[in-house]
Amino acid sequence: MIILENINLTLGNRGILFDVNAEIPDTTWTCLVGPNGAGKTSLLKVILGTSPYSGSATDNSIEIYRNHDRNVAFVPQHPQIPAGMSVAEYVMLGRAKKDGWGTESKSSRNLVADTLKLTGLFGMQSQMISHLSGGEMQRALIARALVQEPDLILLDEPTSALDLHHQIAVLNSIEILKQRGVTIISTMHDITLAAMYADHIIVMQNGRILLSGASAQVVHSPELKSAFDNRINVFTLDSGRPVVMPTKDGLVD
Amino acid sequence: MSGEELRSIWRWQITLFAALLLLVIALLGISFGPIHIPFTSILRSFLGMDSHLSEQDRSVLFDIRLPRVILAALVGSALATSGAVYQTVFRNPLADPYLLGAAAGAGLGATIAITNSHGNLYGLLPAFAFSGAILAVVVSFFISGKFFAEPNSLLLSGIAVGSFATAVQTYLQQRHSASLRPVYSWILGELTAASWQVVTWSAIYIGVALIILLIVAKQLDGLMLTDEEAYSLGINPNKIRVIAVIAATLATATAVAASGLIGFVGIVVPHLVRGLTHRVTNRALPTIAITGAAFLVLADLGARTLLSPAELPIGIITAFVGAPFFLFVLRRKRLINQ
Amino acid sequence: MRNLKIAVYVEHTPNNLAEAYAEISQLASITSHKTQAAKVIASMKTAIAQSIATKKLRKSSKFFHELDNTLYSATSSTFIGKVYADFNLTNIADGAATADDGGYPQLQSEYILKSDPQFIFLSDGEFGENAKTVAARPGWAGISAVAFNKVVILPSDIPSRWGPRLVDFYQFVGNSISTN
Incomplete structure (x- = not known):
């Protein structure tokens, strides 16, 4: 279990993360979503242990920062x-x-x-x-x-460079990992895919957590719409699976 | 599944080949000199058989040639390995072991020993050169301040410290013009001072440094990634950098103290091994060390025989052979990458 | 200095005794001390000739002139080398004469062992070299010069000065090689 309490992160004079509180249970898949610059990658690096934060971040009640005993895998967006x-x-x-x-x-x-x-x-x-x-x-x-x-795998936009076919292949292999008992935290810009695979979704905006919870619940919440300036629509397929679509400007449903 | 599906990353046959090469070259190095000693007698005496060698021949073989060949091998492996390590740590293919001011610092130390008006410091030249090299690197570290947060700032302060040390050295030389030739000849590098005593202390320091570098070799590969990636792979990038630079500096300072400034080995040999094997991995370090040893023993053989019975400064040979070889490897590499 | 209309006389390093004399007399004529110079040269000639006459070896001996402990030496083509030749000494550095046009080759330790000189002249005494340190070098204890105590430390000022005190150097070398 990863517990984040009052995490603040500043780089130089610029605040990156503000009062982040979250609990991420083991052997689940948690997805960080939000617009660019929301602080998703920064939060991922806090959980990795390479960013010096204030507040408390623990993994199985051991402080995370620069703890070399953990077995965490990291898949960066820009290697x-x-x-x-x-x-x-x-x-x-x-x-x-x-x-x-x-x-x-x-x-x-x-x-x-x-x-x-x-x-x-x-x-x-x-x-x-x-x-x-x-x-x-x-x-x-x-x-x-x-x-x-690894016990924990952190993925920064793992599907951004991939075509749809490979997106599915990669996401399926991550899914297999989860079944093997690995905890997964990823950032993802595609909320539909996030909702499809992740157990939990954390929505971030301007360095803060806007809302978090079970995927289905988050996707259908009105706060999600406001996070994206009401420019998304959420549909539910016959299977019960939610689909998030951007609205066309000027088009009201 | 069978392990044959994936070959091991480094093929040890390559290392073995380099080792055999070193052995052959070392034998050649021991066999040639102004005094003719039959090759069969040399072989017999090394195999512990009765070799009918005269007292003088035995002395030439075991007290002059053998320590010199071993010292060349030690210095060659130290410079080649340090060069390879610096190139990885600073992510700069042109980094060489003298980069952080080690050469200039050693040069200043040696000059102080030579120009000292009382003259009794001459015997302490290796100690002065060694301290000078270490001191220059330490000062570079302090000036750069940020330590390893920015390898480039360390690099720049190394260059600044080097220039300063060279300036002081030049001033000292100007004040003691009689020292010009000994300092100059030391700068060109020489293995003439090889004795068992020098070999012993060189072997200890260089041995320790190389063992450390070989142990961290695999983790050095992590420095080719971002620090976050390295960290997630269980590698502490800053710790590895500090260990690697300290060990490489120890090896370099020892080499410089024992033999002066022998250029080019630290750049040519790593590129040669990596270019011919198409591998940047630091698993190549043992092979680079062995190849460096072979390279310098061969260069020293040239230094001893080309103008025999006079000496040719070995630094001239390494540059003369090294530069064209270097261009050849560069060109080859570019062709492959196209 | 020529631009400032100050007369400049450039003295070249003499290559032999005649040149050294010529330079002394030339300098004298410039500075108007001709008669003194003639006297000086005459007395030098006498002293040197006397030194050579009394100390010159009947049978040639080999010697090694050491500039420093990295075994740089001076061949017979250098002025200092010619001094030794006047005493019928054979310079082992001549074997490496082709290595350095200036006449100062770096010799190999092994070559010195092979040549087995009867005399070793150290001009690096001020750097701490002496008979003891030379004997301690690997294999050198067997060299004749070392075995028979013929390792000579040269005074630090003589071999680099070319003038009236040249006589001192001749006399020093002569005394060093004399058997009595």
Whole structure:
């Protein structure tokens, strides 16, 4: 269980996060949604442990900041892509902590091979990571997070670089992780997809949490509409699944 | 599933090949010199068999050539490994072990030892060069202030400290013009001072530094990512940077103290190994260390034989061989990336 | 200085004794001390000739002139090298003469062992080198000069000065190699 209490974050003189309070239960999928600049990525980095915050953020009642004992995987939106590193090598970095120094273990090699298959990258393991397409890179990042066998996985816009086909593939593989007992926190700009996969949704605006709760509940709440300046409509499909659509300017329903 | 589906990241055959190369080159290095000693006798004496070597030949072999070859190997591996590590830490392919002012600091230390009016500091030259190198890097750290938050600011302060040390050194040299030649010859690098005593202390310091670097080698790869990514992979990027720079500086300072300023090894060898294997990973570090050793033993063989019985400063050889090789690797790399 | 109409006389490093004399007399004529100079040169010539006559070796011996402990030396093409030659000493640095046009090659330790000089002249005594430190170098204890105590520390000022005191250097070398 991750508990955030009165989290404030400033960078220089600029306030980024204000009085953020949240509880994120284990083995669930929580989605941070909101417009650009709402503070989603910053909150993700607080939970990762790399941003110095004021207030209290604990993971299983241990303070998060710079705690190297946790096993957290992070899938950034803008990774640094090293030149001259192969896909296999890049994904194998996920095993660095477990294997220690020296050559990688055989079980790590097997796990990486399996994960490359799962993410559709098997056969490309010798290619340079810098030569991958955006979608392949995204899958390599997720593969690297998967081989970490993490307790918690943080994903920053994991589907933004992907076409619909690969979006579904990636989201399904995250779903499998959740079933294996991994806690998932992701940011996502597509609220429909968020509602489809996530158990909980936290809506952020201007560094504050606007509302949070079970996905269905959040999606249908009027506050969501106001967060997006009333420019979205929420429909419910026959299956009961909500769909969020932007309104066309000047069109009133 | 079978492990053969994914080959291991680093193929140890490459390392083994480099090691064999080093062995052959080291044997060559021991075999050549102004005094002719039959190769078979050398082999026999190394294998512990009766070699019929004269007292003088034995002395030449074990007290002159062998320590010199070992010192060349130690210095070569130290410079090559430190260069590779600096290139990763500063994300700069042109970083070399002398980047943070180590060379200029060592140069100043050596000049102080040489120009000291009482002259009795000459024997302490290695200690002065070593302290100068370490001091320059420490001062660079302090000036940059931000430590590792911004590697580039450390780089800049290293350059500033280096320029300052060079200025002081030049001033001292001007004041003691008789010291010009010894300082100059030291700057070009020389392995002539090789003795078992020098080999022993070099081996200790360089050995410790290299072991540390080999242990953190894999984590160094994490420095090629963003700090957040590295952190999430269980790597503490700032800690690794500090450890890596301290160890690389220790190795560099020792190499400089033992043999003066031998340029180019720290850039050429890492690029050579990485270029030929198409790998940037620091798993290549053991191979880079071995190749650096082989490179410098070979260069020293050249330094001893090209103008024999005179010496050619080894720094001239490494630059002369290094620069064209470097261009070749660069060009090759560019062709591959196209 | 020429632009300031101050007469400038550039003295080149002499390459042999004749040049050294020529420079002394030239300097004298410029400064109008011709007669004194002639006297000085005459007395130098006598003293040097005497030194050579009494101390010159009948049988040539090999020597190594050490500039510093990285084994830089001076060949016979240098002025200082010619002084030694006058005493019938053979310079082992001449074996490496092609390595340095200026006549100051860096020799290999092994080559010095191989050459086995009978005399070693140290001009780096001020840097702490002496018979003891030389004997401690690997393999050097077996060199004749070391074994027979013929390691000579040169005075720090003589070998770099070219003038009337050249005589001192001749006499010093002569005394160093004399057997009695």
